[in-house]
Amino acid sequence: MRCVILLGLVLVFVSLPMEARSQGNQKKFDDFVKASPAVGDSLPELSVFTSDGKPFQTADLHGHYTVLTFGCLT
Amino acid sequence: MFVYKSLAHPELVGNYVQPFTLDERLTHARQAVKKLGATIPWIVDPMDNRLKHALGDRANSEYIIDPTGTIVRKRAWSDPVAVRRDLEDLVGQVAKVTKPEDLGLPVVLTTAEPATNVEVARVSRLGMFPLIAQPKIAQGGMPFYVKLRCEAELTVIDDGKGKLYLGFHLDPFYQVHWNNLSKPLRFEFEVPDEIRLSETSGEAPRVKAESDVNPREFLIDVAQWPEDKPIRLTVTYFACTENDCREVTQVYEVHRRRDADGGAAPGAAFRGLTSEAMLKLLLSGDKNDDGQLTRSELNSVQRPRFADFDINADGILDKNELQKLADRTNAQALRDF
Numbered sequence: 001m002r003c004v005i006l007l008g009l010v011l012v013f014v015s016l017p018m019e020a021r022s023q024g025n026q027k028k029f030d031d032f033v034k035a036s037p038a039v040g041d042s043l044p045e046l047s048v049f050t051s052d053g054k055p056f057q058t059a060d061l062h063g064h065y066t067v068l069t070f071g072c073l074t
Numbered sequence: 075m076f077v078y079k080s081l082a083h084p085e086l087v088g089n090y091v092q093p094f095t096l097d098e099r100l101t102h103a104r105q106a107v108k109k110l111g112a113t114i115p116w117i118v119d120p121m122d123n124r125l126k127h128a129l130g131d132r133a134n135s136e137y138i139i140d141p142t143g144t145i146v147r148k149r150a151w152s153d154p155v156a157v158r159r160d161l162e163d164l165v166g167q168v169a170k171v172t173k174p175e176d177l178g179l180p181v182v183l184t185t186a187e188p189a190t191n192v193e194v195a196r197v198s199r200l201g202m203f204p205l206i207a208q209p210k211i212a213q214g215g216m217p218f219y220v221k222l223r224c225e226a227e228l229t230v231i232d233d234g235k236g237k238l239y240l241g242f243h244l245d246p247f248y249q250v251h252w253n254n255l256s257k258p259l260r261f262e263f264e265v266p267d268e269i270r271l272s273e274t275s276g277e278a279p280r281v282k283a284e285s286d287v288n289p290r291e292f293l294i295d296v297a298q299w300p301e302d303k304p305i306r307l308t309v310t311y312f313a314c315t316e317n318d319c320r321e322v323t324q325v326y327e328v329h330r331r332r333d334a335d336g337g338a339a340p341g342a343a344f345r346g347l348t349s350e351a352m353l354k355l356l357l358s359g360d361k362n363d364d365g366q367l368t369r370s371e372l373n374s375v376q377r378p379r380f381a382d383f384d385i386n387a388d389g390i391l392d393k394n395e396l397q398k399l400a401d402r403t404n405a406q407a408l409r410d411f
Contacts, residue, residue, distance in 0.1 A: 029150035032130050043139050044128040051103045051116040061139050065165055068137040069152050070077045073106045074086040
């Protein structure tokens with residue numbers, strides 16, 4: 001669990017506050033939160049990959065709390 | 075769990091460009107894991123960007139999933155402090171709070187410098203947005219050492235008229251360079267009669283230095299381009315390492331459609347950003363609201379350039395230095411980010 005809690009902290013390298021906090025984006029952010037899938041919905045079941053290229057099902061994310069944070073190299 | 079997706083800001087740091095294949099995207103992800111020394115699990119979105127699309131199409135969104143697979147929190151932009159708060163609510167407090175600096179993670183990305191410091195004229199892309207340019211990938215064919223970045227003014231996307239940008243960027247993962255003793259890159263469009271362009275072919279200008287890694291860029295005037303008519307583009311170039319040069323010919327199909335997963339390259343799509351707006355954006359990282367920025371208040375993309383911005387080298391970006399930086403709201407300044 002500790003690892004999960006650390007997740008958000010580790011991945012701030014992709015956080016660009018210049019975009020995140022501009023007022024112009026606030027409405028977009030609010031709309032995003034309201035849009036589907038919303039809080040209370042199930043996580044869509046999709047097939048993706050692990051970083052070493054093995055298939056991974058999002059449906060397997062059961063049994064524990066998981067933080068999913070999107071990001072990229074730049 | 076970190077979800078690795080398409081690049082939000084290609085060419086920003088390290089000249090990374092959008093990958094064309096899953097293998098290339100996996101390589102990106104592994105590079106990031108290595109650079110960051112990350113130990114958390116990573117998953118990689120397939121090339122059709124299905125997870126990004128399914129979860130709202132944001133660059134840095136964040137979800138918390140409960141043990142039943144239900145979304146219990148979501149936000150459009152990752153917020154480590156809020157995540158900690160959420161997790162404390164959901165699963166309880168931890169005995170010791172780990173801070174980012176406790177992890178000792180290396181967060182400096184590699185910057186690919188030109189093989190030789192040469193001036194290659196760059197093309198302005200302000201106000202342009204990426205178009206879909208589908209590479210024709212042949213089974214067992216050569217990698218796309220050079221990747222086409224195609225952008226256009228919104229008038230092209232909306233009405234089929236305006237400026238079209240073609241940028242041929244070396245993919246840093248292949249570690250090749252331009253050998254300027256070889257024939258320069260050349261491209262050719264195959265255009266049906268309904269499409270009218272200022273040029274249907276082009277050749278990169280000769281560069282005096284023997285080698286470099288700068289992109290080869292072109293600006294084309296589009297007079298007419300029906301939305302339903304893709305353009306076939308063939309490019310020929312030499313991809314060179316220290317010991318070898320190979321001639322490569324590759325094909326793309328360029329569509330008059332915006333690539334929603336293309337990301338925003340520096341110098342593009344920021345039209346209209348004023349000095350005042352730029353200053354405000356910079357100060358959005360000002361955690362203690364003192365009107366100045368320390369190195370720790372910059373994000374990790376900006377941080378490697380701190381010394382460049384800190385003109386008097388006192389370790390603080392003061393109002394004067396931030397204003398000067400904000401005043402450089404042109405393509406080059408944005409490229410610096």
